[in-house]
Amino acid sequence: MYIPSTMRTIAWSALALCVHAQYVIDNLSFGHKEGQPMSPNLRAIPHFAANGDGYTPEILSDRVLLTPPYPGSRRGSLWSEDPLHHAGDWTAELSFRVSGMERGGGNLQIWYAKDSQKDQVPNSLYTAHQFDGLVLVIDQYDGRGGSVRGFLNDGTIDIKAQADPDTLSFGQCGYAYRNLGRLSVIKLHQANGLFEVTVDGNPCFATDKVKLPEGYYFGLTASSAENPDSFEIHKFVVSTTNTHTREEPNKKQFQPPPVEQHQQQNQQQRPKPVKGSVEETQQMLQDVLAGSIKSQQDQFADLHNRIQIINHRVNSIYEMLERLDTENANRFNDLMHRVVPIDDRTSAMIRNVEKVERINMEIQRDLESKDFKDMLRQVHNAIQESHAGLSSTMPIAMSHIVGSHKHSMTTFLFIAVAVQVMVVGAYMAYKKRRNSAPKKYL
Template structure:
């Protein structure tokens, strides 16, 4: 089949138009990861408009481009992400990009929830451990050992699935999907319109039914749980979009977006009355007194679309300009007061610094005197000749040495002579020693002669 350039151009423009329309109607406060190059978490701890939670002291890890609901190790962990705002559209599409990795026989499951407020934001649980819930849950697990499957379950709050003897028989639709260790992301879409609900896996229809109609005001959530041999579930993107451009959610929209219009009209009327009263007070203040301290109260914020007439627009603008003028005048007064106070403090400080200068001058003068005295002493030491003094010291040492040489031998001789032993003492000692030796020899001989004889 031959395709002309004009046909290709038409297809390209149609594709761009559809992409632009889809991007235009993304519900930002129910989505994350839909913007390329933008972190899903500004602080790597939380996701705007979502609640990230776990159990048993475990909190899912939030990274720049993904959320790890269950870790690779250890097992038996549970984590979940719940939207803080409900969905108020009848026609919508929820798209989830995830990845599951683990060991060869790892186990775990992933759930996509769309339930009532009373069940949202609770402790994360799987289908088999969840209490009675009201809404839809899409389960991705290894059902029947086929490598993976996607199944849908409905509940109106009356069926306790965890106590059911055969909970797998309650599924209204299923298909096979090998989601583990694929090396790339898996994409699951839930497309809901007024006529049918369809589940699409990786661009192919999984199951579709026209017997289900989900109500508005329910909450989206994604939960995962791992077994003893764990699977790690990572969520990279969750995008909720709608084709209704008039009623789609806006970022930071409050939970009760469909509040009573009568209350809004009352708020607008009270705002106008407050503005008129403020205007009258301003006129009275400026007409009777120029005191800038009586600043009128701030005008409450109001949407531009709520101001219909030119008179209301002029009144609002006039009030805000006068409030700004009063604020600026008050700031000028505060700045003037601060300037005067700082000037007074400066003058006081300068007065206190003057005595310090006097003491510093006296200290400098004392230091100069010490320096002059030191220089004089140094000059005196350098100018005098110490040769005569050194010669006198040398001569005194020589005289002392000569005196010691003459007197020391005499003194030593006298000491030795006075304390030396006498000759008679030496003779007495020698004779005594001879007598003792002779006596000892005689005693020895007697004992030897008196001892018994030994014969061989």
């Protein structure tokens, strides 16, 4: 399959960007996954241990309160349970916010120490024992508005016993961190022999004389004064450009295979000319730890194999699209052939409809053009004749019916006399009954 030069350029640019991409070390980070709570149960953060003195750090869905807004004189800490297994190139980013009274006080420490203090009472720079590692302190030391200072210890210096601990810092910068109303971001970055600290994207201090070893633990501790400050941790992300540290919570359990075995694996992973199934391609694209690839030739071979596999899969997708296009074209042609054209029967039906319309038009013209006066006059005469005949014959028929069914005069006289006799008899009976009734006197 031919790939245009523009597409090749884009592919190589994407590959170059992936080489320098930052990979988050999940077991050393929290709060970096969008849309997911910091803690699955709001009681603990995976791979981190919380501890406190007079107060247990409160874990919310999007932040951790190392010290509460009230009361004061409280301490809280978060320590990673797994060490960092990389010493060459890594970045630790902390997003936090500090709020409190107008004259509140306290301090926040970012630790990178050889020994984890997850089971100890949270310590600050001024209360910690002789530790081995780095501590970055954010506080208002010596009445300043705020500062960021870095301290190193090899386990032989008791910083809390020093009269002026500020003289032991190897780098510092001013930063007013209290009551900003927004998140503050501090980054610790080590790469190419240079260790640097930035605050809100601005450089704080840097040195090429510090190289932190691997196998140390990250920790966050905070303590508040009598006038308290609330230290909120919103995100802590440790990342690196090396891919083998992303899924390596314990490096001691990993032993890189010998070169001969890795070469055999590369030979097995090389794509074949034939195109396999999706399962076969996924088998060929299995992840390989970058630490197991030692030589530059093996790295090039692995990259070459994976680009070839991607090329074959793109070719397969292109052929599948061509096949779908051909099938759609064939289906369209089949449907077009199944469409029956207008035949003779349809033409005859159309002619019959036209004939009916023509007849209707003729009838309409006849009705509009002919005169119906004579017809109406004939109908009127017929109705008059029928009326005259009925008028002449009706009296004769009625007189005949009355004459044949009428009563005689004697019958009417008898009925009248009988009615009068009945009325007189009824009156006499009424008078007699009234006279025989008892009299009532007032």
